Amino acid sequence: MGFKLPKLNFSYDALEPSIDARTMEIHHSKHHNGYTNNLNNAIIDTDLDSASIESILANLDMNNKGLRNNAGGYYNHKLFWEVISPVDNDGISDTMLDLINTSFGSFDAFKDKFSKAAATQFGSGWAWLCVMDNGKLEVCGTANQDNPLMPNIGCGGTPILGVDVWEHAYYLNYQNRRVDYISAFMGLINWKVVENKYLSK
Ligand code: MN
Secondary structure, eight states, X not given: OOOOOXXXXXXXXXXXXXXXHHHHHHIIIIIIHHHXXXXXXXXXXXXXXXSOHHXXXXXXXXXXXXXXXXXXXXXXXXXXXXXXXXXXXXXXXXXXXXXXXXXXXXXXXXXXXXXXXXXHOOSSEEEEEEEOTTSOEEEEEXXXXXXXXSTTOSOOSEEEXXXXXXXXXXXXXHTTOHHHHHHHHHXXXXXXXXHHHHHTO
16 A cells, blocks of 8 residues: 655646746655655554545644654645646636635735745745634644644644745745745645635535
8 A cells, every 4th residue: 555646737847937847846756755655664564554644644643753744744745736736727716715705804815814824934834724614714834744634733624725835845946035935826826626625625
């Protein structure tokens, strides 16, 4: 069994100039591949070797640093590749826009809150858009490869959108300009995928 490095739905250069091909290649084939292999090595011949990644995360022993980092890294990047796209597929639907307006007041208010969570995450980490149990959306951030599915993380709900703000995600092209990378990321979001994740939650 074991987890497999997901294939991208587009080529490494497809997101240029927002994300350059070299960054995409290293990020996917080295970083994500590393998390995937390390996760598989951590669970081989244990009770977890046929568990879903969601179940591994939900039941995680937070003191198990190896599993925490690599199960998180596997899941987080899988989501990340799914929610970005080189294709402008008609933008955000009315359903999704209504939901964002209800949760944040306006699309701009959501954008500000999400961008701020990403920009102010100290060091390496992620910013998330999550669906809460009451159906509303919330924005939060986590450090390192943590994510909202982990126990007692203080960042609740089910993630439907995430942005990687580790330097490996942007440094070749943006160096210290994380804010510019986040701004470019906002233009890559595949809202159809995000909406489907919301609907299937
Ligand atoms: Mn990454």
